[in-house]
Amino acid sequence: MSKYLIRVARMFNGTAWSGPSALYMENGRITKVADINDTDTDTDGPELIDFGPDVCALPGLIDTHVHLAFDASADPVTTLAKVDDDELLEQMRRAASSALFAGITAVRDLGDRSYLAVALGREFDQHPDQGPHIVSAGPPLTPFGGHCHFFGGETEGTEALRTAVRERHEHGCGVVKIMLSGGNMTPGSKPPYASQYTMDDLRTVVEEAHRLGLPVAAHVHGNEAIVEAIEAGVDTLEHVTFLTPEGSDPNDEVLAAIAGNNVFASLTLGTDPNVPFTPPAALAAQIGRILEGHRALHVRGARIVVGTDAGIGPFKPHNVLPHAVAQLLQLGFSSEEALAAVTAHAAEASGLGERKGRLRAGSDADLLVVNGDPARDASALLDVAGVFRAGVRVR
Template identity: 55%
Template sequence: MEKYMNSFAVHAGSFFDGFVPSGPVTVYVRGTRIVRVDRTGALPADGTQVIDLGPHACLIPGLIDTHVHLAFDAGPDPVTSLAATGDADLLAQMRAAALTALHAGITTIRDLGDRDYLSLTLVEEWAEHPERGPEILAAGPPLTTPRGHCHFLGGEVEDTKALRAAVRERHARGCAVIKIMASGGRMTPESVPPHASQYGLEDLRTVVDEAHRLGLPVAAHAHGIQAIRDALEAGVDSLEHVSFLTADGMNADPALMQAIVDSNTFASVMAGVEPSVPIDQARYEVIMNVYGTLQKMGAKVVIGSDAGVAPPKPHDVLPHGVVDLVRAGVAPVDALISATSLAARLCRVEGRKGRVTAGADADLLAVNGDPLKDPGALLDVLAVFRVGTRVR
C-alpha cells in the first residue's frame, strides 16, 4: 500500500464526477480531501507530486453499496457459519470482507444487519485510520418480529413501545440508519415467507416516526407487494430488494411502481451477481428487467447488492450490479449515478461522498477503460484511494 499523506494530484485520461462524464482531469488532494479539480487535465507546474494513471484510465468517485452484510460470509450457508463463529473471529471476517469491498473501489457501505452491533466496533476501530476500510454506515441488528427474518442477529421486537425503544437504542449507540424487516425472507425458514408481511402499516409508521424524529433514515426489507405498499405509505427512506413477490411469484404491479416513482422513497435494488457462480438466470433477468423499468420510469434507483448472503454475492459484487443494470436497459451514466452520487444522497453523505469535487472526501476509483461506454471497465481496477490514501 502506498501512502501520500501530504499533497498530490491524480491525472487520468477521462473522468466521471458522479453526475456527468468529461475528458482528461487532474484532481488535487490535500490530506483526506479533494481541494481542486482541473477539468482541462493540465499537469501541475509547481512541483506537486503527480500520480499519472495514463490516457486510458477513467477516474470516478469511490462506489457506494447501499446494502451489505459484513457478518455474512457469502458461503453456501452463511447463517450456520455465523452461529458457529465467536465475536473475535467474526470481527476478523468482517474486516476481511470490508477490505475486499474496498479493493474493488467500494469506499462507502451501508451495513444493514449485523450481530450485536459489531459493525459499530469497526467504525470505532477505523476512526483514526479510515483508510483501513470503507466508510461504514451501520444499522446494527435489524428490527424483526419474534422468530422473524434474521431474528438470530438479535433484533426481535414487537409492539409500539418496544419498537420506539429499539429505534432509540440504535440512535444512542451511533447507528446511521434503522433497518426493519417489513416482510419475511429466504434465509430464515422459520419466518413467514418472503412474500408475506411481518409488520403492518402502523408498526412501520411507528418506526419511521421515531427514527425521523431522531434524524435517522429507515430502510425497509420488503419483498412482498403488501410490505412494499405499507412501507411506502409509512414513509420509509428506502425499499430494500423491491421484489414484488406474491405467493405465485413476481407481480410488478404498475400502479405500485408508479407510486414508488412519485414518492420520496429510494428503491435499493439487489443488482449484481458473481458471474462464475451458477444462479437461476431466467429469474434473475426477470427481476433485473423490473429494476430497469423502475429506473426508466424515474424511480430513485440505487444498488444495494445484499453482499454476503450467498455465493453469488461476494463483498466486491457491486460493480457487477452496475453492469447488470446497463444490460437491463439503463443508460451507463444513470447506472453509475446510481452507485455514486444518488447513493450518497440516500445515505445522507451527499457532497462528501459519491462525487469528485473540491471539499469532498478523497475517495477515488480509477479503472482501465471508459465505464460510460463499457461498464465492464469497472472490473479492471487501476487504483483506489480512501480519504487520500492509496489502498490499491
Template identity: 55%
Template sequence: MTSYAIHAGALFDGRNLSGPATVHVMGDRIVGVDRTGAMPADGTEVLDMGPSACLLPGLIDTHVHLVFDASPDPVSSLASTPDSALLAHMRAAARSALLAGVTTVRDLGDRDYLSLALKAELARQPEHGPEILAAGPPLTTPGGHCHFLGGEVEGADALRAAVRERHARGCSVIKIMASGGHMTPDSVPAHASQYGLDDLRVVVDEAHRLGLPVAAHAHGLRAIEDAAEAGVDSLEHVSFLAADGVTCEPELVDMLVRKGTFVSLTMGLDPNVAVQVPESMAAHVDALLDTYSHLHKAGAQVVVGSDAGVAPWKPHDVLPHGVADLARLGVSPLAALASMTSLAARLCRVEGRKGVIAAEADADILVVDGDVAHDPEAVLNVQAVFRAGTRVR
C-alpha cells in the same frame, strides 16, 4: 499533511463525464478539480494514470452484511463463530470491498452491533476499509426474518425503544424487516408482511425525529406499499412478490416514483460462481428483472445494494459487477455509476462528502482503465483506489 494530484484522461464526477482532468488532494480531502487537462506547474507531485484512465468517486454499496461470509450456508457459519473471530472476518470482508473500489458501505444487519466496532476501528485507520454506515441488528418480529441477529421486537413502545437504542449507540440507519425473507425458512414466506402499516409508521416517525433514515427489507407487494406509505427512505430488494409470483403493479410503481422513495435493487453477481436462486424465486427471475427495468424507466430513484455476504455469488467485492447487470436492463453505464455514487450518497445522507469528485469531498477515489460511458465492465479494470487520501491499491 500530504499533498498531491491525480491526472487521468477522463473524469466521472458522480454525475457527468468530462475529458482530461487533474484532481488535487490534501490530506484526506479533495481540494480542487482542474478540468482543463493541464498538469500542475507548481511542483506538486502528480500521479499520472494515463490517457485511457478514468477517475471516479469511490463506489457506495447501499446494502451489505459484513457478518455474512458468502459461504454456501452463511447463517450456520455465523451461528458457530464467536464475536472475536467474526470481527476478524468482517475486517477481511471490508478490505475486500475497498480493494474493489467500494469506499462506503451501508451495513444493513449485523450481530451484537459488531459493525459499529469495526466502524470505530476504520475511523482511526480509514485506509484499512470503507466507511461503514451501520444499522446494527435489524428490527424483526419474534422468530421473523433474520431473528438470529438479535433484533426481535414487537409493539409500538418496544419499536420506539429499539430505534432509540440504535440512535444512542451511533447507528447511521434503521433497518426493518417489513416482509419475510429467503434466509430464514421457519419464518413467514418472503411475500408475506411481518409488520403492518401502523408499526412501520411508528418506526419511521421515531427514526426521522432522531434524524435517522429507515431502510425496509420488502419483498412482498403489501410490504412494499405499506413501507412506502409509512415514509421509509429506501426499499430493499423490492421484489413485487405475491403468493403466486412476481407482479409488477403500475399503480405501486407510480406511488414509489411520486413519493421519491429510493429503491435499492439487489444487483451484482460474481460471474465465476454458479447462482442458485431460492426455490420460491426460481420461476420468477425474468419477471423480477423486468420489474427492475420498469422501475428505472418509470423514473424511480434507483440505487444498488449488492446484499454482499449472503451467498457464494455475493462476495464482498461484488458491487462493481452491478454496472453490467444494470446494463442488461437497459440502464446506461453512466446512469449505473451515478446510482452507485452521487445518488447513493444522497440516500445515505453523505451527499457532498461522498459519491462525488469535487472540492471539499472526501478523497475516496477509484481509478479504472477504459471507456466507462460505453463499457459497463470498465469499472472492473481497477488501476488504483484511494481511501481518505491514502492509496490502498
C-alpha cells in the same frame, strides 16, 4: 496526510463525463478539480500521479446494502452461529477489506450482530486504508422468530420498537433497518410476500427514527410491504421484488407508488459471473418478472440505487458491486445513469450526499481509477489502477 495531484485521461464525476482532468487531494478531501491543461504549479509539492493515457477516474463506489457479518459461504447463517464476536469481527474486517480493494469506498451494512459494524466503522475512520466508510444499521428490527432474527434484533410492541430505535441511535447507527416482509434465509418466518409488522408498528419506527434524524431502510419483497413502507415514509426500499402469493407482479399501482414518491429503490443486483448463481428456488423462478419490474421502474423515473446483499452466498462476495453496473445497462440505463446509481445517487440514499459520491471540491477524497473506458465497456471497472479512501492510497 498526503497531498496528491492526480492526472487522468477521462473522468466521471458522479453525474457526468469529462475529458483529461486533474484532481487535487489534501487532508482527506478533494480541493480542486480542473482540466488537465490548467494544472497549477504547487510549491508545497504534492505527489504527482499520472495514471497514463487510457484511464478513468470515478468517485469510489457505494454499495447500499451489504452484510459484512455474512461470509459469502454456501451457508452463511450457520457460519455466523458458530463464531463468537471476536472471530466475527475479524471475518468482517476481511470482507470490508476486499470491498475497499475493489474500489468500494463506502457501504451500508443493513444487518449485523452486536453492533460490530458500528465498531468496525469507527476503526476504519481512524485507518481509512483498511476498509470502507460504513453506515451501519446494527441488528435489524424483526418480530420474534422473524426473518433474520439470529442477528438479535427481535422486537415487538410500540414501546419496545421505540426503545429499539433509540438504542440504535445511542450506539451510533446511521440508519434503522426493519424487516417489514419475510425473507428467504430464515426457516419458520413468514414468506417473503407477507408483511411481518402492522402499519402502526411501521409508523412507530419511522416516526421515532426520523425524530432522531435517522433514515429507515425497509426490507420489502412483497407488494403489500412495498406500499405500506411508502405510506409510512421510509427512506429506502430494499430488494423490491414485487412478490405476491402467486409470484412476482410489478403492477402499475406498485410501480407508480415507488416512482411517484421521494423514496429510493435499492435493487439487489450484482453477482460474480465465475460462481454459479443459486438463489432460493421460489425466487429463481421469478427473476425474469422481477427484472421486468426494475426495468419499468427505470422507465418511470424512479430513484434507483444498487444494494448487492453482499455476503449471502458464494455468488455474492463483498467485492461484487462493480458487476452490477453491467446489469443496470441491460435494464436500459445509460452509462451515466448506471454509474450514478453506484456513486452520487448511492451516496444520497446512504445519507452521505454532502461528502461522497462525487468528484468535486470539498468532497471526501474517495476515488477509483480504472484502466479503459467504463462508458464503453463496464468491465473496465474490474481493471483497477488505483483506489484512494479519505485521501489515503489503498492500491
